[in-house]
Amino acid sequence: MALRGPLSRLLRSTMSSCQQNRSQSVAILGAPFSKGQKRRGVEHGPKAIRDAGLVERLSNLDYAVHDFGDLAFKHLEKDEHFMHVPFPRTVGRANQLLSGAVSGAVGAGHTCIMLGGDHSLAIGSVEGHAQQCPDLCLIWVDAHADINTPLTSPSGNLHGQSVAFLLKDLQNKMPEVPGFSWMKPFLSARDLVYIGLRDVDPGEHIILKTLGIQYFSMRDIDRMGIQRVMEVTLDHLLARKQRPIHLSFDIDAFDPSLAPATGTPVNGGLTYREGIYVTEEIHNTGLLSVMDVVEVNPTLGATPEAVEATTSLAVDVIASALGQTREGAHIAFPKIPEPKEDTELRL
Numbered sequence: 001m002a003l004r005g006p007l008s009r010l011l012r013s014t015m016s017s018c019q020q021n022r023s024q025s026v027a028i029l030g031a032p033f034s035k036g037q038k039r040r041g042v043e044h045g046p047k048a049i050r051d052a053g054l055v056e057r058l059s060n061l062d063y064a065v066h067d068f069g070d071l072a073f074k075h076l077e078k079d080e081h082f083m084h085v086p087f088p089r090t091v092g093r094a095n096q097l098l099s100g101a102v103s104g105a106v107g108a109g110h111t112c113i114m115l116g117g118d119h120s121l122a123i124g125s126v127e128g129h130a131q132q133c134p135d136l137c138l139i140w141v142d143a144h145a146d147i148n149t150p151l152t153s154p155s156g157n158l159h160g161q162s163v164a165f166l167l168k169d170l171q172n173k174m175p176e177v178p179g180f181s182w183m184k185p186f187l188s189a190r191d192l193v194y195i196g197l198r199d200v201d202p203g204e205h206i207i208l209k210t211l212g213i214q215y216f217s218m219r220d221i222d223r224m225g226i227q228r229v230m231e232v233t234l235d236h237l238l239a240r241k242q243r244p245i246h247l248s249f250d251i252d253a254f255d256p257s258l259a260p261a262t263g264t265p266v267n268g269g270l271t272y273r274e275g276i277y278v279t280e281e282i283h284n285t286g287l288l289s290v291m292d293v294v295e296v297n298p299t300l301g302a303t304p305e306a307v308e309a310t311t312s313l314a315v316d317v318i319a320s321a322l323g324q325t326r327e328g329a330h331i332a333f334p335k336i337p338e339p340k341e342d343t344e345l346r347l
Contacts, residue, residue, distance in 0.1 A: 026063045026322065027110035028054070029101050030070035033094050035087040036120025036159035039263040041299030046070055046115035048298040049318075052311035054115075057319045066110065071097055082178050084156035091158045092179020095124030099183070102128030106289060113318055116294030118263070119146055120159040122248045123183070126166055129290045130186050133244040136289065137191045137237040138166075141278060142250040143266040145197055145204040145215070149174050152203025159295075160201075163192070169211050189213050193233045195278060196221070196253040199266045218268055226274045230281040244289035247282055247321060251296050251314055261301035261310035272313070279321040291321055 030046030050067070058065045073094045082088040098114070102125050105112040114125045119142070130136055140146070140163065147163040149170065150156065164170050165180065166187040174185075194215035200208070208215055214236050216229045224232075237245070252262045255269035270278075282288050293314050301307035316324075 024063050025110045026058055026065050027105035027108070027112045028065065028067040028115065029098070029105060029112060030068075030115045031073075031094075031098055031117040031121050031125075032070050033073050033117040033121055035075065035090045035094070036118040036162075037157045037263060038086070038155075039297065039300070042116065042118050042263060042295060042297040044298050045117055045294070045296035048296060048307065048311045049115050049293065049314045052308070052315045054315050054318060057315055057324070058322060061319065061323055063322065068101070068105070071101060073097065081156070083150050083175070085150050085153070085158060085161075085177065086156060088158070088177050089179035091120050091123075092177070092182070095121065095127070095180075096182045098124030099128035099131070102290060103131040104128075106132040111288060111322070112290045114290065114292045114294075116292060116296070118159040119248070119250055119292075119294045120157075120162055121294060122146075122162045122292050123158075123165045123180075125290060125292050126246050126248065127183050127186070129244070129246050133289060134186070135241075136187075136244045136246050137193075138187060138246045138248065139193050139195065139233065139237070139282065140248050141195045141253045141270075141275075142248075143196060143199050143252045143269055144250070144264065145194060145200050145208060146250075147204050147207050147213075148201055149203070149207075150177060151175070152201065152207070154201055164207075167192070167211070170207070191237065193236055195229060195233065196270050198268055199264075218270075221270075221274065226277050230278060234281065234285060238285065238287070242285075242287060245282060245285065245287045246290045246292075247279070247288060248292040248294070249279075249317060249321075250294050251310060251317075254313060259296075259310045259313050260306040261297055261299075262295050263297050263300060264295070272316075275313075275317060276320045276326070279317055280325070283321050283323050288321055291318065293318055 032043040034043040076090050079089045148161045149164045168185045169189045171185050189211040198218040251259045256265035298307045
């Protein structure tokens with residue numbers, strides 16, 4: 001594994017303590033990685049999202065945007081299955097590298113945007129964030145709970161087990177997976193909320209119920225409305241104290257009619273307005289510190305239009321989380337501009 005120039009400089013910079021009020025400085029980290037699942041192509045997600053105009057959009061929101069490029073992941077030639085889990089060492093090493101990069105970005109005072117790549121990358125992203133902000137809370141927006149263990153996972157794919165690696169509450173339920181000896185679980189179940197669930201495996205369901213994790217399925221969203229869902233979410237996570245938010249957003253949380261270019265689409269997902277409301281409300285807290293956007297797979301779009309719809313949606317979600325409003329006012333004016341007194345009428 002190797003870091004490209006800007007990333008290596010970032011990690012060598014002096015790290016500051018975690019700040020709850022994030023600056024107007026954004027770090028973009030690309031993580032072109034696909035070994036957490038079996039469908040190739042998701043490693044092209046970071047480039048596709050950038051090509052959809054991400055940097056320009058964030059710059060127009062008056063952010064200082066630092067694009068540190070993509071991490072360079074090394075794929076091990078010999079990486080035997082652990083139980084039925086494929087590529088455990090490769091996934092573990094990739095997440096260790098990503099953890100250091102996210103920690104460096106947050107420590108340098110940036111709000112960090114991590115572009116995946118598959119959702120196994122959240123292991124390293126959240127862990128690196130926690131190095132700087134150990135009291136963080138996690139909002140997981142996804143069609144899937146991604147909380148299987150190797151003992152409950154039907155597929156063995158690690159992108160469906162990310163949360164299990166993070167939770168202290170599952171420490172005695174997780175076998176020692178090769179490649180992950182560098183990390184220990186650090187997150188409590190009470191510090192996690194799911195939004196958008198609609199495809200939960202049997203093992204995941206018993207984990208959610210046993211640990212009492214707060215989650216909102218699409219049925220809950222239909223029943224309560226997205227405004228109430230966000231009120232309960234933020235009250236659950238922030239009522240005790242204000243603390244940094246890690247938002248991990250899988251593009252398949254949206255309905256496939258909106259985000260078709262993704263690996264595990266599930267019908268009946270978030271509407272555009274619901275998804276954007278989620279990110280608007282998180283922005284309004286002033287506590288967003290790190291955001292993951294994952295599972296954009298441009299090779300799975302049936303047409304160029306399908307790919308464009310998915311990547312443009314990813315840009316919209318990121319911009320909304322960083323303050324883009326639907327009222328159309330993005331850059332604040334201190335007052336209404338007035339014409340100068342010596343302005344002459346030009347015919």
